[in-house]
Amino acid sequence: MTIDRRELAGFLRRSRDRVRPSDVGLAAGPRRRTAGLRREEVAQLAGMSADYYMRMEQARGPHPSPQILASPSSGSSAPDDSPRKQADLMSTPPLILLLSGSLRTGSSNESVLRTARAVAPAQVRTELYEGLAALPHFNPDDDTEPLPAPVAELRAAIGAAAAVLICTPEYAGTLPGSFKNLLDWTVGGTEICDKPVAWVNAAAAGRGLGAEATLRTVLGYTGADIVEPACVSIPVDRGTVGPDGVITDEGVRERLGTVLARLLTPR
Incomplete structure (x- = not known):
């Protein structure tokens, strides 16, 4: 499967902003500066390193592998962009x-x-x-x-x-x-x-x-x-x-x- 890196990066950023910590069972915490998920939280939920996820979100590094495209963070198989759908996709064990x-x-x-x-x-x-x-x-x-x-x-x-x-x-x-x-x-x-x-x-x-x-x-x-x-x-x-x-x-x-x-x- 081939996917445009810039399109994937934009999709990841939008999805991360929409999903709330409570959607995936995380505590928001008093020092959170954004309503959405942090990059390291998405990476942990998706079972990949924070560095690898960050490079995907910044549209740099190698093309995403088949494993990554099938992973929760990419959402490449998601039929919609809803926060609930993204939360479900991000619950795969590490x-x-x-x-x-x-x-x-x-x-x-x-x-x-x-x-x-x-x-x-x-x-x-x-x-x-x-x-x-x-x-x-x-x-x-x-x-x-x-x-x-x-x-x-x-x-x-x-x-x-x-x-x-x-x-x-x-x-x-x-x-x-x-x-x-x-x-x-x-x-x-x-x-x-x-x-x-x-x-x-x-x-x-x-x-x-x-x-x-x-x-x-x-x-x-x-x-x-x-x-x-x-x-x-x-x-x-x-x-x-x-x-x-x-x-x-x-x-x-x-x-x-x-x-x-x-x-x-x-x-």
């Missing part, structure tokens, strides 16, 4: 994008993320990214519009998410090359900038620290907002992984639920 740094089928990292998806509460959506193997080798010459399709899809997925949770193995004391390649493709975009990001280290106690250190460094270059309380080590016992790839250990499941909650907690 989305957490799950990124695995492993290409191995059935890896512990994938199991951690599948379990996170299984324990996510009803008010949180999750999406497991599965395009790692399709990404081309990073080449600055290709980091221009139009982007390679797998790269555009990756950036759109990040842009549509309210937060990102990573689980990656360590290889030769650092990140696997394929996952470092994924991160390299995020540097040239702004989708991950200021977005809450955390990771789970699924390796045995005392291992995987090299990968964590590299991940922290690279995320610093991207401008991601690292949520320290949500960055944890949860060693995975392969004997607790079911045939569906989901971990059955209740302690692990509880800790992953806490990670998701911390990742989305306003700070």
Whole structure:
């Protein structure tokens, strides 16, 4: 679906001005300077970063992705502009994008993320990214519009998410090359900038620290907002992984639920 950026920007501004906080269950508060919603409120309700929403409303940045066009904030499928309709559209739960740094089928990292998806509460959506193997080798010459399709899809997925949770193995004391390649493709975009990001280290106690250190460094270059309380080590016992790839250990499941909650907690 194609939509004119300026038309979308105008629609978003008008819709935000019309919807009252009470329409979406928010308190107006004594210091509110506008009767409508704030940008950050729309972004949170729509499950995207405030920066991404602001760029949409200002008609700048990349063309809105299919995920964004289908999101509550765009209202692109709305049959009318009524405040009640906009309020309904803005009630979609926030989305957490799950990124695995492993290409191995059935890896512990994938199991951690599948379990996170299984324990996510009803008010949180999750999406497991599965395009790692399709990404081309990073080449600055290709980091221009139009982007390679797998790269555009990756950036759109990040842009549509309210937060990102990573689980990656360590290889030769650092990140696997394929996952470092994924991160390299995020540097040239702004989708991950200021977005809450955390990771789970699924390796045995005392291992995987090299990968964590590299991940922290690279995320610093991207401008991601690292949520320290949500960055944890949860060693995975392969004997607790079911045939569906989901971990059955209740302690692990509880800790992953806490990670998701911390990742989305306003700070």
